[in-house]
Amino acid sequence: MNKKLTLISLRDYWRKISTHRSFWLFLVGLIIFPHFFLLLPYHEDAFVKAIAIALASCLALWILRAQNEGEKSHQEAISRLETINTVTTALTQSxxxxxxxxxxxxxxxxxxxxxxxxxxxxxxxxxxxxxxxxxxxxxxxxxxxxxxxxxxxxxxxxxxxxxxxxxxxxxxxxxxxxxxxxxxxxxxxxxxxxxxxxxxxxxxxxxxxxxxxxxRARQLQTERCVCEVVEEVTSELELDKVLLKVTRIAVSLVEADGGLMALWDRERNVITYPYLHHLPPALTDVTVSKGKGLSGKVMTTGRPTVIDDYKTYPGAIPAFVQAGLASVMAVPIGSGERIFGALSVLSINKTRGFSDRDMAILTAIGRQAGIAIENSYLYENLRFYARRIMQAQEDERKRIARELHDDTIQSLIAFSRRLEVLTTSIGLLPTDAVQYISRLQGAVGDMIKRVRRFSQDLRPPILDDLGLLPTLEELTEELDRQDGLKAKFIVVGEERRLSSEIELTLFRIAQEALNNVRRHAQANSAVITVELSNSAVKMTIQDDGQGFEPPMSTEHPATSGKLGLVGMQERARLLGGTLVVDSAPGKGTKVIIKVPI
CATH class of the missing domain: 3.30.450.40 (GAF domain)
Known part of the structure; x- marks a missing residue:
């Protein structure tokens, strides 16, 4: 071990002294001068030989030094290449x-x-x-x-x-x-x-x-999120769900601390802040007049605006200052020339900058939010007119049902009684005439039953007088009595009257579903279940018939061939409810309707 350390020390010492010129001059002199003095007395060319030996020695020493320096340069080059290779490897791995x-x-x-x-x-x-x-x-x-x-x-x-x-x-x-x-x-x-x-x-x-x-990854993420916004806007008509998710996506894309959406309340003529993300919920109670605050400015001018420090902004709203808003970027929410509100993303308690890319992203999302709001308004108008049309239809059905009951059926009953009077005069009429009148009287009786049933289908008086539950019970008994089906009616929860609109809608859906059971299901039994709670009513109609393959979508009723299902679904939607059809060939059918109260 000591010997090895000594060799290493000598090697290091040699490398150290071999780099100095004085060492090489000393070494050359050490070789030349003894040789020079030894040769001088014996030969006249001793001096020339000494010079030649010295030159040869210098050349040999120079070659040796060049080799050492070359080896050193080679090692340094290898070390540099290894370092570059290590750096390059690290750069390519992550x-x-x-x-x-x-x-x-x-x-x-x-x-x-x-x-x-x-x-x-x-x-x-x-x-x-x-x-x-x-x-x-x-x-x-x-x-x-x-x-x-x-x-x-x-x-x-x-x-x-x-x-x-x-x-x-x-x-x-x-x-x-x-x-x-x-x-x-x-x-x-x-x-x-x-x-x-x-x-x-x-x-x-x-x-x-x-x-x-x-x-590029951010661009792809932006494109995916914008596509997600577009999909949400086009597939969901419930405005609250769409706009809250749009606000969250905007905050995520811009990598902001929070966000909010301001909308113009048409009924109260004020600006409200119904949709917040990472902000105190109490801010939803804040209202400002038209044109006030940053959102009001954006809604008035229709131009995006960036505020570097919200606390120093002249139009700052105190409640938002207290919430810690620092830097804010706001864009208008609109469609065409109509502006419905403003979408804002922000930093909290610390200022930050917003890039042109951030502005472009938020502007695109603001346009999609505007389309969502416009679609919602159109949908609300559509629902309003659909309700008006259905109400007009129900009023007309009610009028026709009353006329059938008060006029047509009564006239048929009177006619049947006159025929009955004729049949009592047996001695005055031929036998063939009496038989003909009897058959005519039977036909009139059947006609009265059909008209009465038609009147009941149009608008059963029991629905207005006693409500939904007795009406559904009568429908069940009629299905059992007239069609030979084992029908059962079940009520879960406290029995009570509902609003006339809900009762009428559920009756029409049940009526359509039971007609399908009667005409197409080839069922042996059917069960109607109504579940009542404080917040909703749920109705389930289930049969053990042949079932069918439900359409994948009811968006195109003409091609789906299921107009009855479309009608039931639209009635449920008008009340903010849902309708689900669960069926398969040979497995029967279950129709589930849930409507908020």
Missing amino acids: FDLEHTLDDILDEVLEVLGVEAGAVYLLNENEQGLTLVAHRNLPAEVVEETSGLRSARMLARHKDFKCKLAGPLRSKGSINGLLFGGSRTSCPILRQQKELLNTICNTTGVFVENVRLYQE
């Missing part, structure tokens, strides 16, 4: 920018032989630097919030006696800065500068590629 730069900084510090270092990146908006990785820096440099000031402090810091720095370049543009420093003096070699420059250029390309990848 798209995690900060983690990768942190690893690269360790490699750079090791190869440069310095203990402190830092990596600064130019912000994507090219405004200022950000310290993303550092080692052994002074506390004041690390704690400085401005990356640009931090880099200047580092460059001028007196603690560092040796400093190296290089820009992270890619395609002629600078993406950042790499710094290395030591608190002790150290020589800076040309090879170190070249190696640092190579690493900086490679890292600069990596930074640009990662940012391009991240930008």
Whole structure:
């Protein structure tokens, strides 16, 4: 062990002294002069020979030194290549920018032989630097919030006696800065500068590629989210669900702290804030007059607006200031030339900047929200007119049913009684005439039954007089009595009257469903169940018939061939309810209707 240490020490000492010119001159003299004095007395050409020997010795020593320097340069080149290979490998294994730069900084510090270092990146908006990785820096440099000031402090810091720095370049543009420093003096070699420059250029390309990848990923995410907004807008007509989700998506895409949506209340003529994300729920109670606040300004001008510091904004609403709003970006919500409100994203308790990309994203979402609101208004109008039409139909059915009951049926009954009087005059009429009158009387009786049933189908008086439950019970008994089905009626919950609109809608749906059971199901039994709760009423109609394959969609009734199902579903929708049909060939059919009370 001691022998090995001695050999290593001698080798290091040899490498150290062999780098000085004086050593080589001394070595040449040591070889030449003894030889010169030894040869001089014996030969007249001794001096020439000594010079030749000296030259040969110098040449040999020069060759030896060149070999040593070549070997040293070769080793240094291998070391540089290994460092570059390590850095390149690290750059190609991950798209995690900060983690990768942190690893690269360790490699750079090791190869440069310095203990402190830092990596600064130019912000994507090219405004200022950000310290993303550092080692052994002074506390004041690390704690400085401005990356640009931090880099200047580092460059001028007196603690560092040796400093190296290089820009992270890619395609002629600078993406950042790499710094290395030591608190002790150290020589800076040309090879170190070249190696640092190579690493900086490679890292600069990596930074640009990662940012391009991240930008593309953000674009794809934006496109997916905008498509999601479009899908929500086109597939959902319940405005509350759509707009709340739109607000959340907007906050996510812009990477904001929170968001809100302001809408114009047409009934109260004020601006309200019904949809909030990551904000106190109490803000939904805030109302302002037309044109007031940031949202009012955006709704009035129709132009997007960015407020860097909401506290200093003249139109700031105190409740929002107390909630901690800092930077706010707002865009109008509209469709065509109509503006319905404003969509805002914001930072809380800390200001931030919003890019042109953020503005473009929020503007696109604002347009989609405007389309959603316009569709909702159109849907509300459609529901209003549909209700009016159905009400007119029900009024007309009620009138016709009353006329059939009060006029047509009574006339038929009177006619039947006159025929009955004729049949009592047997002695005055021929036998054939009496038989004909009897058959006619039977036909009139059947006609009375059909008209009475038709009148009941149009509008049963029991529905207005006693309500939904007795009417459904009568329908069940009629199904059992007239069609031979084992029908059963079940009520769950406290029996009570509902609003006339709900009772009429549920009756019509039950009537249509039972007609389908009677005509198409080929069923042996049917069960009607009504479940009453404080918030909703649920009606289930189930049979054990042949079943069918329900249509995938009822959006196109003409092609689905299920107009009855479409009618039942539309009636349920008009009350804000749902209708589900569960059926399969050979498995019977179950119709479930749920309507809020």
